[in-house]
Amino acid sequence: MISIPAGPAQQGIWVNERLAPLGSVHHMPFAVHFEGALDEAALTAACADLAARHPALSLTVREEHGVPVLSPGPIPELTVRGPAADLTELCAEPFDLAAGPPARFTLLRTDGTHATLLVVVHHIVFDGTSTDVLLRDLAQCYAHRAGRGPAPEPLAPPTAYDTADTGPEALAAASAHWADRPLPTAGVLLPGLSGSPDGVGPGAAVGFDLDPALRAELAVTAEKIGVTFFELVLAALHTLLLRYGNERPAVAVDLGTRAPGDTAGIGVHVNELPVVTSPGARTPFGEFARAVRAELRAGYPHRRVPLARAARVRPGVTLAPVSLTYRRRIAPVKFAGLRTGIDWVLFPGTARGALRVHLVDGPDRLGVLLMHRTELLTSERAERIGVHLRRLLASVAAAPGTALGDLPLLDDAERAPLCGPAPAADAEGATLPSLLAGAFAAHTGRVAVSAGEQSLTYGELADAARSLAGRLVGAGVTPGTVVAVCAERSPEMLAAVLAVSLAGGVHLPVDPGYPAERIAFVLADAGAPVALAQRGTADRVAGHGRTLLLDGLFGSVPAAGAATPAPLPAVAPDDLAYLIYTSGSTGRPKGVEVPHSALAHLLLAFRDRLDAGPEDVWLAVTSLSFDISALELLLPLITGGRVVIADEAEARDGRALTALVERHAVTHLQATPSGWRLMLDAGLTAPALTALSGGEALPPPLARRLRERVGRLWNVYGPTETTIWSTAAELPPVPDEVTVGRPIAGTAVLVLGPDGLPVPHGVTGELAIGGAGLARGYRGRPELTAERFVTDPGTGSRYYRTGDLARLRPDGALDCLGRLDDQVKLRGHRIELGEIEARLQEHPAVAAAAVAVRGSADDPGGQTLAAYPVWRAGVPVPPTAAELRAHLAPTLPEVMIPGIFHALPALPLTPNGKTDRRALPEPVRAPETPGLGEPSDGTADEPWDEVTTEVAAIWCEVLGLPSVGLYDDLFDLGAHSLTITQVAARIRRRLGAEVPLQVFYEDPTVAAVADAVTLELLTEEN
Known part of the structure; x- marks a missing residue:
């Protein structure tokens, strides 16, 4: 045999092997287990006979002038x-x-x-049918060598080991076919999937057999609805991907390219092509399966043409993150004189993409192997996917006319809410006044509150609060009356909050720093007839009812003969404790009504979770208009502890806060991640401090940095509508990841899909929270209340739909993955901005980051992602945009990597300390090497030096073009994997530079390739 060029499929495998280390992803192992008196000499001779019979098993693959060629090589022994x-x-x-x-x-x-024969063949000369050929012929060769049968009939010499076709007619027809069809995207949603599914990595496999009865039922179902068994399984896999949240499921399938009746030769007679669908949740399964059949069969005439040639896509080891291989097994192979068992498919140790579903269908069983990359998907999650697939197939067999979105998928455990511990024993019937009463009586002489140089005991605070509560009752306050509190941060502010509750009123926080227009709206919308204020803040609430002043509250002595204060009312758990306004998506603030029962449950849950007691000292740093302030003000008071109130200036100064922690020996402090950065940059080190971080996502790098400086660190999460915090996670000393943990006592959560039903564990959905912390609803907004506070049809329980994206982890904790309204669509891809921000903040030079979409789809340049990094203090040389992109590339698909990086000294924040996305400036693109879209006539600023001119000439030669522009996309001009290796070979021969193949795919322009050549030549000179 003389050397012959490798075929198109073999070329693709060879190029992929050169592009990046692929481990054993192209290995095709299987095993034969022997029981009995094995004739080892006969088997040795049979293997040699087999290799001589099938020259593909002895080939070498070498490069000649940039093209892989096949030559005879050593016979495997x-x-x-x-x-x-x-x-x-x-x-x-x-x-x-x-x-x-x-x-x-x-x-x-x-x-x-007992013995096992392991056969491993590289995919470059082998396919699934080749396994059948090899085993059949090996058994016959063994029988002959053992004297138990005749020699196999001779085979005609093979003419090709690869039957892919890239002839002009086939290529033109395939290109026309793919021109109007969507291609797979780089991403996929699977339960618990983390990271980018592109490429290969160490893996594992989960195997199971489909129940024979179910296999038989599915065969009957397939015949009834007019599809093959394979087409039914493919439709089911697409359905499963739809149920996991993929709007446009894509599955790469192996299609045979052998000629009819050609089952005697060994070679790579297979081509992988994608099947992309857009299923509707209300489409009956049978109808969808027939649509899948039609789409699959529309591609059959073009199955011999590799997609990289037909659609000019960049070659890669994965065409889609999920792939499906189906093999109908031949009749059992018998080796003379031996009992045998065959493992038709073994996992080679390396997996590609996110998930590969390998089916081996035989007369007695259907074996399923789910191959997955362990860095992306745990084996437990892969097993769960297998459970879902089996349940979905059973649902299809039972009722193929069911709509895709209604096919039963989850078991009782996955449908059930995730619940926190039972509420505290004393939570039943508790209210804030009842909790305060016990603390006031038990700790009269202890210091309750400190601010500046002022300290007050529980007795002094109780007397002032009760006196003020009496004044409120005298002013007409009854249970349900809204009382505005507009005060600077001080003991008077705290006493005002307590007094409103003792009087039975509804506390309405009004930040004196808010714009007058917003304050006026809140007061009018809440209908507050009474306000508590200081002389310095009274003008903010003037004209909106009666104002009672707080000045002189402490130390004042009732005048002789003063009237006896009115008795304070009893407060019921269902009465409202506070009314707090949050931003509305329409721009109109909405008032959240929180009952006493919800507030009491929250305080008691954290009392028990944190083991809070009289020795604790809490530093209060949060604005009263941010609901989390209630925890830091009230939890120490109901447990006999002390609260230290930072004033307005201190609350914004990291050095001042750090000094307060040291001066007062603070034991507990909660802040947003932005607040914690302020203190860490100011040198905070407090080994005895319990830190709570919430209000926005806590990036792992910040978590590690903070955890080093404090004694305990809790990441807490919860929307205003479910009363401050709903979940909590204590982070270990060196946290590798950050979750929001599990529900607190008395709280239940669900993760819901767009249909309002629970999604499978590990699948991203909208987080819904129920239980004791639920607010009553939105004041005066019944439609909005009905929209966001929903009832679970399965249990009748009430839940709040948070608008936050989350997924349940195998350990029972929750990952919070950003906002639904932070989810954007860019060029057809669904993108979570929070995921990009989290990855950016893992860069050692980035302290904080925000990402936004900039530009319009109508703009000439279209829309792009803009990233706003904030450099960590002390970074001598900030990273370039290229370095940040390189940092993101291993974990994010290309579409999620920002095109613009605009550094800021600090992120703009809302008054509550969260990132204010609306205040992010229009980005300024840093000067970089011009990208795609630059002039192709050589008029760019860069000169056409000797290297650039020679590289361009080589491209023209290989592509058969008269000229090529400096920044033309070479794939758009017709380049593919083989032309690239030819170009690389000519550059090596004529310029003496070894250009890595990755360069051609990362930036396929003459300019980029010429730069790589120049860099290589300079490196060699040095």
């Missing part, structure tokens, strides 16, 4: 190993394709009557 040999390691042992052979036969001897 049988090697014998002992029982201690590791099957997994043998499957993954690398091949040297240039030296050959591309096949290995290894006999593992267990004892005198």
Whole structure:
């Protein structure tokens, strides 16, 4: 045999192997287990006969002038190993394709009557049908060598080992087919998937057999609805991806390219092509399966043409993150004189994409192997996917006319809410006044509150609060009356909050720093007839009812003969404790009504979670208009502790806050991540401090930095509508990741899909929270209340739909993944901005980051992602945009990598300390090397030096073009994997530079390739 060029499919495999380390992803291992008196000499001779019969098993693959060629090589020989040999390691042992052979036969001897033959062949010369051929012929060769049968009939010499077709007519027809069809995107949603599914990595496999009865039922169902069994399974896999949240499921499938009746030869006669669908949740399964059949069969005439050629896509080891392989197994292979069992597919140790579903269908069973990358998907999650697939198939067999969105998928455990511990024993019937009464009586002489140089005991605070409560009752306040509190941060502010509750009123916080227009709206919308204020803040609430002044509240002595204060009313758990306004998506603030029962449950849950007691000292740093202030003001008071109130200036000064922590020996402090950065940058070190972080996502780098400086760190989460915090997670000393933990006592959560029903565990959905912390609703907004506060049809329980994206982890904790309204669509891709921000903040130079979409789809340049990094203090040289992109590239698909980076000294914040996205400036693009879209006539600023001119000439030669522009996309001009290797070979020969193939795919322009050549030449000179 003389050397022949590799075929198109082989070229693609060869190029991918050169682009990046692929481990054993192209290995195709299987095993034969023997029981009986194995004739080892006969088996050794049979393996040699088999290799001589099938020259593909002895080929070498070498490069000549940038093109891979096939040449005869050494014949694979049988090697014998002992029982201690590791099957997994043998499957993954690398091949040297240039030296050959591309096949290995290894006999593992267990004892005198048991042995296993492991066969591993490289995919560049092998496909699934080749497994059948090899086993059938090997059994016949063994029988002949053992004297138990005739020799196999001779085979005609093979004319090709690869039946892919890139002839002009086939290529033109395939290009026309793919021109108006969507191609797979780089991302996919799977339960618990983390990271980018592009590429390969170490993996594992989860295997199971489909129940034979179910297999038979599915075959009948397929016939009824007019599809093949494989088409039914493919439709089911698309349905599963839809139920996982993929709007446009894509599955890459292996399609055979052998000619009819050609089952005698070994080679790579298969081509992988994608099937992309857009299923509707209300479409009956049978109708959808027929649509999948039509789409699949529309591609059959073009199955011999690789997609990289037909659609000019960049080559890669994965066409889609999810792939499906289906093989109908041949009749059991019998080796003369032996009992045999066959493992038709073994996992080689390396997985590609996110998930590969491998089906082996035989007369007695259907075997399923789910191959997955362990860095992306745990085996537990893969097993859960297998459970979902089996349940979905059973649902299809039972009722194929069911709509895709209604096919039963979840078991009772996945439909059930995730619940926190039972509420505290004293939570039943508790209110803030009842909790305060016990603390006031038990701790009269202890210091309750400190501010500046002023300190007050529980007795003094109780007297002032009760006196003020009496004044409120005298002013007409009754249970349900809204009382505005507009005060500077001080003991008077705290006493005012307590007094409103003692009087039965509804506390309405009014930040004196808010704009007058917003204050006026809040007061009018709340209908507050009474306000509590200081002389310095009274003008903010003037004209909106009666104002009672707080000045002189402490230390004043009732005048002789003063009237006896009115008795304070009893407060019921269902009475409102406070009314607090949050931003509305329409721009109109909305008032959240929180009952006493919800507030009491929250305080008691954190009392127990934090083991809070009389020795605790809390630093209050949060604006009263931010609901989390209630925890830091009230929890210490109901447990006998002390609260230290930072004034307005101190609350915004990291050094001042750090000084307060040291001066007062503060034991507990909660802040937003932005607040914690202020204190850490100011040198905070407090080994005895329990830190609570909430209000926005806590990036892992900040969590690690903070955890080093404090004694305990809790990440807490919860919307205003479910009373401050609903979940909590204590982070370990060196946190690798940050979750929002589990529900607190008396709280239940669900993760819901767009249909309002629970999604599978590990799938991203909208977080819904129920239980004791639920607010009553929005004041005066019944439609909005009905929209956001919903009833679970399964249990009748009430939940608040948060608008936050979350997923349940295998350990029962929750990942919070950003906002639904932070989810954007860019060029057809669904993108979570919070995920990009989290990845940016993992860069050691980035202290904080925000990401936004800039530009319009109608603009010439279209829309792009803009990133706003804030550099960490002390960074001498900030990273360039290119370095930040390189940092993001391993974990994010290309569409999620920002096109613009605009550094800021600090992120704009709302009054509550959260990132104010609306205040992010229009970005300024930093000067960089011009990208795609630059002039193609050579008029750009860069000169056409000798290297650039020679590189352009090489491209023109290979592509057959008269000229090429400096910044033309070479793939748009017709480049593909083989032309790239030819260009690389000519550059090596004529310019003496070895350009990595990745360069051609990362930036496929003459300019970029010429830069790489110049850099290589300079490196060699030095």
